[in-house]
Amino acid sequence: MDFEKLDVWKMSARLSADLYKNLRNLNDWGFKDQITRSGLSVPSNIAEGMSRESAKERLRFLSIAKGSCAELRTQIYIGIDIGYIERQAGQDWIQQTKRIAAMLSGLMNKIKVELEPGSSSLKPPASSL
Numbered sequence: 556m557d558f559e560k561l562d563v564w565k566m567s568a569r570l571s572a573d574l575y576k577n578l579r580n581l582n583d584w585g586f587k588d589q590i591t592r593s594g595l596s597v598p599s600n601i602a603e604g605m606s607r608e609s610a611k612e613r614l615r616f617l618s619i620a621k622g623s624c625a626e627l628r629t630q631i632y633i634g635i636d637i638g639y640i641e642r643q644a645g646q647d648w649i650q651q652t653k654r655i656a657a658m659l660s661g662l663m664n665k666i667k668v669e670l671e672p673g674s675s676s677l678k679p680p681a682s683s684l
Contacts, residue, residue: 558605563658567620568598570651581639590630596623597655610669617666621659628652 558564571594581587597620604616631648634640640648 556605558602561601561605561662563655563662564598564601564605566651566658567601567624567655570648570655571595571598573648577644578639583639586630586634586639590627590634593623593627593630596620597627601659610666613666614663614670617659617663621656621663624652624656624659628656 571591574591574594578587578591600616600620600623604613604620607613607616628649631640631645631652635642635645
């Protein structure tokens with residue numbers, strides 16, 4: 556599957572771009588570097604994972620993306636608390652990270668089916684059984 560077609564990739568890529576745009580004038584280079592890196596890691600790992608051949612490899616990279624999403628959410632909370640991130644923007648980003656994490660879980664569950672013994676992507680739909 557082309558990662559560009561995945562809503563979770565699209566959403567996470569937009570969030571990453573949003574972070575860069577909104578934090579471009581922040582002078583705390585350490586914080587800005589860390590939060591933009593974790594934000595960029597999410598769509599990057601989705602892209603890399605979905606380009607892998609095996610289901611096991613895809614799951615590994617999606618798991619990394621999900622972990623980066625949690626890291627990003629933590630940094631947003633801290634950014635709000637220390638006044639680097641405007642509260643409303645931060646709350647919006649937190650909701651987006653929660654949605655992205657849920658979408659990643661769903662995608663991972665779908666891929667896990669491929670790892671089950673006897674599973675086949677050529678199974679007939681349940682209604683025709």
